[in-house]
Amino acid sequence: KAGVTQTPRYLIKTRGQQVTLSCSPISGHRSVSWYQQTPGQGLQFLFEYFSETQRNKGNFPGRFSGRQFSNSRSEMNVSTLELGDSALYLCASKQHMNTEAFFGQGTRLTVV
Amino acid sequence: DAKTTQPTSMDCAEGRAANLPCNHSTISGNEYVYWYRQIHSQGPQYIIHGLKNNETNEMASLIITEDRKSSTLILPHATLRDTAVYYCIATMNRDDKIIFGKGTRLHILP
Numbered sequence: 001k002a003g004v005t006q007t008p009r010y011l012i013k014t015r016g017q018q019v020t021l022s023c024s025p026i027s028g029h030r031s032v033s034w035y036q037q038t039p040g041q042g043l044q045f046l047f048e049y050f051s052e053t054q055r056n057k058g059n060f061p062g063r064f065s066g067r068q069f070s071n072s073r074s075e076m077n078v079s080t081l082e083l084g085d086s087a088l089y090l091c092a093s094k095q096h097m098n099t100e101a102f103f104g105q106g107t108r109l110t111v112v
Numbered sequence: 113d114a115k116t117t118q119p120t121s122m123d124c125a126e127g128r129a130a131n132l133p134c135n136h137s138t139i140s141g142n143e144y145v146y147w148y149r150q151i152h153s154q155g156p157q158y159i160i161h162g163l164k165n166n167e168t169n170e171m172a173s174l175i176i177t178e179d180r181k182s183s184t185l186i187l188p189h190a191t192l193r194d195t196a197v198y199y200c201i202a203t204m205n206r207d208d209k210i211i212f213g214k215g216t217r218l219h220i221l222p
Contacts, residue, residue: 004155033209043156043199043212056209090155092210100146101210103155 002026004104006091012110018079021107025072025093032074033101034066037088046089049074081111113211114139114202121217124194130187132216134200137181143204145176147185149196150215156199159185195220 005024013019025032033056034046045058049068066076072093078085088108092101117135124130136145146161160167160174162183167174173186187194199215 035210035212042214043150043210045209045211048209058209088153092155100158100161101148101156102158105155106153108153 004091004093004102006089006104006107008107009105010108010110012112013081015081015083015111017081018077019081019109020075020077021089021091021109023074023076023091023093023104025074025091026095026102029093029095029102030072031094031096032068032072033092033094034074034076035090035092036060037090037106038084038086043090046076078109083111085109086111113204114143116200116202116213118198118200118213118216120214121219123219123221124187124190125221126192127189130190130194130218130220132185132187132198132200132218133182134185135182136200136202139180139202140204141180143202145174145180145183146201146203146210147172147174148199148201148210148212149194150199151193151196156212159198190218190220192220192222194218 007022031050033048037043048056052068063079068074088106090106092103094101114136147159148156150156162174176183197215
């Protein structure tokens with residue numbers, strides 16, 4: 001079956017703009033999580049959605065937001081982009097608790 | 113989630129077994145040990161997980177000490193494609209978020 005799909009793979013934006021990233025989880029997976037990876041901070045948890053509800057949120061400013069749709073697809077949005085938002089953004093889906101997470105290939109965002 | 117400690121980097125000769133240690137001395141009784149790896153610029157990949165017993169799958173073996181304070185991930189016959197950062201995570205996994213540490217950068221030497 002198809003894996004976790006993230007679009008787009010690469011994105012270049014200008015400071016002050018906003019961006020929306022998309023994640024399609026594995027079919028049947030209802031939990032979707034988002035992570036930011038930078039060379040300095042490593043892999044950091046952003047937020048997690050289950051059945052269209054945000055269940056967990058990491059320590060990121062309010063400029064970072066997300067949502068999940070009824071088909072479990074998820075989007076994350078970053079407003080008022082800053083240079084420091086340049087990162088690899090990863091999405092992961094899980095079937096239920098105590099199972100492994102499956103990650104997408106990520107979206108590499110560059111803010112100039 | 114319990115804190116885990118891993119060596120920053122390790123080398124292993126191609127074809128040999130790679131043994132990656134992880135210390136999780138504060139792990140609680142209902143926390144699982146998970147291992148993921150990340151090959152350069154790709155998303156992390158699940159390898160294996162366990163609670164108390166040793167586990168084996170097609171990718172690796174996980175050996176957990178009897179007191180559960182440490183574990184070892186074993187890649188039985190390392191290849192160049194196993195070069196990656198390996199993350200050990202101790203988690204109750206109740207809330208579906210993964211707290212990644214720095215991991216171990218494994219270099220497979222030809």
